[in-house]
Amino acid sequence: MTDHTHHVHTETADAEHARVYAFPTATGGQAEPTDPSEVLEAELVDDTTTPSPVDQPDTPGTEPARSASESVAWRPVLPTWLSDREEFREATRWALAYVGHSAAYHAVRCPVYVARVLARVPHGSWRLLQGLVRWVTDAEGRPVRHAAARREDASEYLKLATQRDGRVRARSVVACGLSVAGVAAVLTGHALLPALAEWAVVATAVAGLGWLGAPADQPVVSRAVESTKAPKLTSNIVETALASLGISQINQALAKGGSGIGFPKPISRDGKGWRADVDLPPGATPGDVLERRGKLASGLRRPVGCVWPESDPSEHAGRLVLWVGDKDMRKAKQPTWPLRNGSAVDLFQPQPFGTNQRGRWVDLTLMFVSVAIGSIPRMGKTFALRELLLIAALDPRAELHTYDLKGTGDLDPLEKVTHRHGVGDEPEEIEAALTDMRGLRDELRRRARLIRDLAKKGQCPENKVTPELANKTSLGLHPIVIGVDECQVWFEHDQHGDELEDICTDLVKRGPALGIVLILATQRPDAKSLPTGISANVSTRFCLKVQGQTENDMVLGTSKYKQGVRATTFAWEDKGIGYLVGEGADADIVRTVAGLDGPTSEKIAAHARTLRHHAGTLSGHAIGQAPEPDETRRDTLLEDILTVVPETEKKVWNERVIPRLVELRPEAYGTYSKAEDLTAALKRHDIHTGQVWGTTDDGKGASRIGITRADIAKTVAQRNRRGEAS
Numbered sequence: 001m002t003d004h005t006h007h008v009h010t011e012t013a014d015a016e017h018a019r020v021y022a023f024p025t026a027t028g029g030q031a032e033p034t035d036p037s038e039v040l041e042a043e044l045v046d047d048t049t050t051p052s053p054v055d056q057p058d059t060p061g062t063e064p065a066r067s068a069s070e071s072v073a074w075r076p077v078l079p080t081w082l083s084d085r086e087e088f089r090e091a092t093r094w095a096l097a098y099v100g101h102s103a104a105y106h107a108v109r110c111p112v113y114v115a116r117v118l119a120r121v122p123h124g125s126w127r128l129l130q131g132l133v134r135w136v137t138d139a140e141g142r143p144v145r146h147a148a149a150r151r152e153d154a155s156e157y158l159k160l161a162t163q164r165d166g167r168v169r170a171r172s173v174v175a176c177g178l179s180v181a182g183v184a185a186v187l188t189g190h191a192l193l194p195a196l197a198e199w200a201v202v203a204t205a206v207a208g209l210g211w212l213g214a215p216a217d218q219p220v221v222s223r224a225v226e227s228t229k230a231p232k233l234t235s236n237i238v239e240t241a242l243a244s245l246g247i248s249q250i251n252q253a254l255a256k257g258g259s260g261i262g263f264p265k266p267i268s269r270d271g272k273g274w275r276a277d278v279d280l281p282p283g284a285t286p287g288d289v290l291e292r293r294g295k296l297a298s299g300l301r302r303p304v305g306c307v308w309p310e311s312d313p314s315e316h317a318g319r320l321v322l323w324v325g326d327k328d329m330r331k332a333k334q335p336t337w338p339l340r341n342g343s344a345v346d347l348f349q350p351q352p353f354g355t356n357q358r359g360r361w362v363d364l365t366l367m368f369v370s371v372a373i374g375s376i377p378r379m380g381k382t383f384a385l386r387e388l389l390l391i392a393a394l395d396p397r398a399e400l401h402t403y404d405l406k407g408t409g410d411l412d413p414l415e416k417v418t419h420r421h422g423v424g425d426e427p428e429e430i431e432a433a434l435t436d437m438r439g440l441r442d443e444l445r446r447r448a449r450l451i452r453d454l455a456k457k458g459q460c461p462e463n464k465v466t467p468e469l470a471n472k473t474s475l476g477l478h479p480i481v482i483g484v485d486e487c488q489v490w491f492e493h494d495q496h497g498d499e500l501e502d503i504c505t506d507l508v509k510r511g512p513a514l515g516i517v518l519i520l521a522t523q524r525p526d527a528k529s530l531p532t533g534i535s536a537n538v539s540t541r542f543c544l545k546v547q548g549q550t551e552n553d554m555v556l557g558t559s560k561y562k563q564g565v566r567a568t569t570f571a572w573e574d575k576g577i578g579y580l581v582g583e584g585a586d587a588d589i590v591r592t593v594a595g596l597d598g599p600t601s602e603k604i605a606a607h608a609r610t611l612r613h614h615a616g617t618l619s620g621h622a623i624g625q626a627p628e629p630d631e632t633r634r635d636t637l638l639e640d641i642l643t644v645v646p647e648t649e650k651k652v653w654n655e656r657v658i659p660r661l662v663e664l665r666p667e668a669y670g671t672y673s674k675a676e677d678l679t680a681a682l683k684r685h686d687i688h689t690g691q692v693w694g695t696t697d698d699g700k701g702a703s704r705i706g707i708t709r710a711d712i713a714k715t716v717a718q719r720n721r722r723g724e725a726s
């Protein structure tokens with residue numbers, strides 16, 4: 001290192017940011033620094049004779065020591081089709097189907113093959129004879145001899161002619177010998193061999209002659225299986241496709257003299273497709289490519305459903321993983337859903353929810369989660385929700401509450417097993433659902449208290465429901481799964497929207513640990529239909545096609561669009577295909593179980609009913625039990641307050657109202673203990689509490705949270721007027 005360099009390093013050593021880089025101008029020259037200090041600093045680093053201070057020289061030993069375990073990636077000993085049971089089964093099934101199909105195909109066509117062979121025997125015999133004559137007469141040397149004759153090269157011609165005469169003589173002897181041997185073999189064979197063997201020899205000879213007589217483009221045997229092998233993915237194809245996207249950084253990198261695109265791993269087979277890991281040039285992100293999935297597919301000359309670009313956040317922000325399937329994901333045959341036969345499941349264990357692009361099952365554990373499903377209409381939301389509810393139905397312990405607010409009966413197959421069932425958005429349906437949800441919130445509180453008590457006794461170390469606790473019927477901690485299709489109907493309800501939102505937010509936040517799973521599906525994922533308190537707290541998200549970034553992030557979580565998880569890239573035909581994002585897990589592209597329509601769901605639900613019948617867990621709607629009459633009681637909080645607070649009391653503290661309410665209706669207000677409970681309940685009716693002056697029992701004046709009776713009377717009067725008008 002020169003002194004000068006050393007100087008540069010000392011000048012810059014204490015201030016890393018003092019490095020100045022000369023960027024090219026639009027004209028291709030260097031940008032002119034205008035500030036004198038910039039000139040000085042630019043001089044400090046613009047020394048082409050010295051190594052760039054940015055990159056450290058590759059001196060051995062300066063690299064931080066990396067253990068072998070860090071720098072080595074183990075490649076699997078066995079190929080996936082041998083090590084993965086599902087893939088092995090799939091491969092065996094394919095091989096057997098292939099052999100079976102080919103055998104049947106050729107067996108049926110046998111007579112045609114025989115006729116073809118016989119028809120071609122004369123031509124085959126003629127060809128054989130021709131070949132023999134050409135061999136004996138040394139026909140292959142003829143053009144050379146003719147050329148020598150044309151050149152009038154006497155010595156060369158003489159040499160070739162002599163050679164030919166010798167060959168013809170020798171080959172004639174061999175041919176005669178073979179003919180004699182052939183005739184002798186035929187006669188001996190005829191005398192010695194059994195008739196069957198004779199026929200076999202004749203058939204083989206005839207088949208040989210027929211095969212010889214077949215034109216090259218018309219083989220005797222037709223193909224049983226047309227190979228639809230997808231073209232191999234190569235780096236050239238990937239580069240061409242990426243170059244067609246119109247992304248400037250990629251175009252610059254691929255232009256002459258550009259840095260090119262990096263392929264950190266060889267392009268290889270991955271499941272039923274090819275996988276290419278691509279390092280995009282600086283500045284380009286997988287998101288840019290994802291947005292142009294259609295163009296990328298065009299560049300790769302493949303259907304859009306085969307082309308699945310993804311980001312790889314475990315590497316760096318410029319790493320693109322491009323998976324190109326052999327078949328369109330939406331047309332590819334899905335392996336049989338393991339739960340289709342209706343066997344019992346354990347909700348505490350992962351259950352197959354859908355298949356990924358590679359055709360492998362992606363599991364979902366329903367316990368300890370809350371789920372949001374969103375998409376534009378007709379993409380497969382209801383199918384996804386119904387599938388999850390069917391999975392829940394197959395665990396006989398799980399209590400189901402199913403609400404189909406669209407009212408088309410999509411969840412009716414579950415009627416056989418569900419505890420509470422609601423269809424449509426009529427007022428009485430909403431009232432009944434509200435009562436059920438209030439009951440579930442009370443159940444949530446009961447469970448929280450119970451878990452706290454059990455934890456104190458050391459019986460619940462994780463402070464959440466465990467399979468053991470769920471199995472103890474005396475505790476009543478069995479899984480409760482609530483599925484709501486078109487949940488926006490609840491949250492947008494002018495009268496009960498806020499209360500239902502409060503209850504659902506509570507269930508989404510606290511439910512999972514207490515064994516209560518809420519699954520909400522909506523076709524309009526915006527702040528009103530999927531309130532922020534809920535969308536921010538659900539732990540599992542499934543997003544089928546949506547139109548924009550806002551809806552995408554509303555369902556999948558904040559910043560997911562920026563991170564390249566974009567359900568906007570799905571096509572209209574991608575029914576049932578969506579991004580599945582679990583808690584702390586990477587996003588998976590998943591196709592829900594295809595063919596799980598109404599009748600199939602009915603069959604599975606029937607199995608589930610049998611399981612429940614044996615376990616003795618059929619309850620509520622499934623056995624025709626209507627909710628208890630008091631369960632469907634209308635919310636009469638305001639009227640009840642007017643009853644317990646006489647007109648003479650203009651303003652009164654909450655803590656005074658609560659005991660009177662509890663006394664009036666313990667079943668409805670028994671859970672109110674603090675002033676805030678009444679404040680929250682009144683908020684649902686758009687009535688606010690405030691500081692109220694009053695006197696304590698020992699006669700002292702104090703200001704505490706309380707109500708103004710006139711506010712409540714006014715709201716009740718308005719409500720009554722509205723009721724009369726309607």
Ligand SMILES: Nc1ncnc2c1ncn2[C@@H]1O[C@H](COP(=O)(O)OP(=O)(O)OP(=O)(O)O)[C@@H](O)[C@H]1O
Pocket residue numbers: 375376377378379380381382383384406523575576577591592593594595
């Ligand atoms: N996994 C799948 N594979 C193939 N097709 C599917 C899949 N899932 C759903 N579909 C198809 O998508 C269509 C729409 O499904 P679904 O009724 O669930 O949509 P939706 O989003 O709930 O619609 P809406 O918003 O109108 O309620 C159905 O006709 C169904 O056959």
